[in-house]
Amino acid sequence: MSMVIPIERDPHATVQALLPWYARQQLDDAEMDEVRAHLVDCPRCRAELETEQALRALLTAMPPLASGGDVEAGLARMRARIATARPARAASAPRAAAPSVPRWFGWLLGVQGGAIAALALLLVWPQIQGPTGPDEPGYRGLSSAAAAQPTAEALVMFKPTATEREIRAALQASGATVVGGPTENGAWLLRLARDAQALQRLRAAPGVALAESLEPRR
Amino acid sequence: MPKWLRSTSNPSPPPAQAAGTVLPQAERLEQQLLAGVARGRQDDFEALYRLYHPRLQRFIGQMARYPELIDEVLDDTMMVVWQRADAFDGRSKLSTWIFGIAYRKTLKALGRLDLPQEDDDPDARIDPAPGPERQLGLAQTRQLLRRALEQLSPDHRAVVELGYFQELAYGEIAAIVDCPPETVKTRMFYARRRLRALLDGHAGHLDGGE
Numbered sequence: 001m002s003m004v005i006p007i008e009r010d011p012h013a014t015v016q017a018l019l020p021w022y023a024r025q026q027l028d029d030a031e032m033d034e035v036r037a038h039l040v041d042c043p044r045c046r047a048e049l050e051t052e053q054a055l056r057a058l059l060t061a062m063p064p065l066a067s068g069g070d071v072e073a074g075l076a077r078m079r080a081r082i083a084t085a086r087p088a089r090a091a092s093a094p095r096a097a098a099p100s101v102p103r104w105f106g107w108l109l110g111v112q113g114g115a116i117a118a119l120a121l122l123l124v125w126p127q128i129q130g131p132t133g134p135d136e137p138g139y140r141g142l143s144s145a146a147a148a149q150p151t152a153e154a155l156v157m158f159k160p161t162a163t164e165r166e167i168r169a170a171l172q173a174s175g176a177t178v179v180g181g182p183t184e185n186g187a188w189l190l191r192l193a194r195d196a197q198a199l200q201r202l203r204a205a206p207g208v209a210l211a212e213s214l215e216p217r218r
Numbered sequence: 219m220p221k222w223l224r225s226t227s228n229p230s231p232p233p234a235q236a237a238g239t240v241l242p243q244a245e246r247l248e249q250q251l252l253a254g255v256a257r258g259r260q261d262d263f264e265a266l267y268r269l270y271h272p273r274l275q276r277f278i279g280q281m282a283r284y285p286e287l288i289d290e291v292l293d294d295t296m297m298v299v300w301q302r303a304d305a306f307d308g309r310s311k312l313s314t315w316i317f318g319i320a321y322r323k324t325l326k327a328l329g330r331l332d333l334p335q336e337d338d339d340p341d342a343r344i345d346p347a348p349g350p351e352r353q354l355g356l357a358q359t360r361q362l363l364r365r366a367l368e369q370l371s372p373d374h375r376a377v378v379e380l381g382y383f384q385e386l387a388y389g390e391i392a393a394i395v396d397c398p399p400e401t402v403k404t405r406m407f408y409a410r411r412r413l414r415a416l417l418d419g420h421a422g423h424l425d426g427g428e
Contacts, residue, residue, distance in 0.1 A: 017407035018388075026387045048414075055413060058363055059382045065367060065375075066279040068288030071271040075264055077293055082260060082300060 011038060015045050023052045154190045154199060155181075157210040166207030174202035248312045256303035267296050273313075273384065274320050280379040281324045281372050284331070291327050295320040310393050317384075317394045321376060328372055359417065366416045374409040381406055 015038045021027050022035045039046050068074075154176070158167055171178070175193025182188055187210075192198040202211040241249065248269065254262030271292070278291045298319050306315050367375060373395070380391045381402075388406070392399040 013407055014403075016410070017403040020381050020406060020410065021388055024385060026385075051414065051417075055410070055417065056382055058360065058417075059378070059413075062360055062363060062367075064276050064279040065283045065364065066285040066288060068275050068279060068285060068292060071268055074271060074289060074293060075267060077289070078264075078267060078296060078300075079260075081293065081297060082263075085297070085301065 012042065012045055015039070015042070016048050019045075019049055019052050020056070023049065023056065153192050154202070155187045155210075155212055156190055156202060156208060157187045158207050159209045162207030162209075166205070170202055170205030170208050173205055174198045176202060245311055249308070252299070252303050252306060252312055255300060263296075263300050266299065270296070270313075270316060274316070276383065277317060277376075277379055278320055278324050280367075280383070281321070281376045282328055283368060283375075284328075287324070287327050287331075291320065291323045294323050294327075298323075311390070314390055314393045317380070318396065321395055324376075325372060362416055363413065366413050370409055370412065374405050377402055377405040378409050378413075 015022075015035050018027060018031060018035055022032065025032065027035065039049060156170075156176070158170075162170075170176075171190075174190075175195075175198055176190040178188050179191050180189035190202075192202070199211055202208060248266065251262045251266045251269075255266060274292050274295060275288055278288050278295075279285070282288065282291065295316065299316060306312065367378070370378065376395055377391060380386045380394060381388070386394075388399050388402045392402045395402065
């Protein structure tokens with residue numbers, strides 16, 4: 001067990017403990033106000049805040065302390081373990097059939113990485129599932145007329161070195177409009193011009209690392 | 219209700235089923251995959267494995283530090299997801315549940331290694347601020363930072379990793395490491411203070427990045 005020394009009684013410690021989240025505006029309103037009010041009067045904690053960004057930059061740029069193997073090797077191990085564990089699992093009662101994730105999903109994951117597949121599935125899911133029933137009141141497809149967000153048709157990832165000009169040119173060349181993103185992995189969701197070559201033009205544009213259609217395969 | 223509480227707890231039934239609840243899209247996707255896993259669908263499990271592999275590998279690697287533990291702990295974590303998918307109650311985000319499993323598995327694996335106890339009180343071993351060598355280059359500063367991270371206890375490294383790299387709110391971190399939010403803040407305070415103490419005197423190198 002770790003020893004925990006209460007810091008609540010020291011206002012400087014309380015504020016400094018919150019700085020990583022304050023800097024990202026990840027506190028509730030009362031805590032944001034509390035920290036802000038303290039910072040106004042406290043040069044010491046202001047100095048701490050100043051170094052917070054630098055500390056974060058250093059920390060997040062650091063390679064991990066240790067790395068493991070790749071995802072494919074991991075999956076191979078898991079398949080072997082699951083094959084052994086399957087008899088125990090089969091004992092659980094079967095449930096009502098429900099739509100499964102389509103076959104191409106695994107392929108897409110393998111090619112483009114998990115996050116992109118997640119986005120792709122996310123966007124085509126409503127179309128795969130069809131209209132939602134009354135038992136799912138909270139569920140609304142991206143493509144439904146009532147949905148607030150326009151349907152994304154493609155996703156794009158730009159090269160880390162892409163300039164703003166290259167990004168703008170790539171979007172203009174393909175008649176694309178950004179409708180969402182960036183995702184955690186830096187992908188943007190797009191609507192494309194209504195012609196068959198729009199995606200090819202986007203892919204060919206300098207600065208584009210990856211461009212994938214999100215339209216369901218036909 | 220504070221934001222962190224909203225994001226980590228839900229007094230009503232699982233949000234996937236709760237009337238009128240709209241989950242964020244990514245969360246909904248993950249929970250749909252998990253529902254497939256609960257039905258024994260291996261495709262859905264593999265998709266979930268691919269989604270979580272990079273984040274879990276990073277988290278376990280930071281916390282455990284021993285490369286030989288990472289794959290084992292990651293696989294053990296995902297094996298729990300495969301076998302106990304129906305145990306997820308929807309009261310937290312799915313990532314909170316999975317990271318919580320990984321956190322406990324990592325501590326357990328470290329316990330088996332019978333390592334010398336690391337700092338429970340990292341503040342007690344703050345290195346003195348550098349003197350004549352204060353003008354270190356960025357590479358050396360990073361090396362120092364790495365050493366400082368290594369000297370933290372796995373508990374403290376977990377909080378730094380989840381707070382800085384994974385950018386989680388402290389309430390969510392508290393749910394993952396299963397402790398009061400105040401403990402998370404305290405751990406972050408001491409871990410951060412230790413890192414800061416080490417980097418004191420190198421401020422010139424902190425501002426410029428590469």
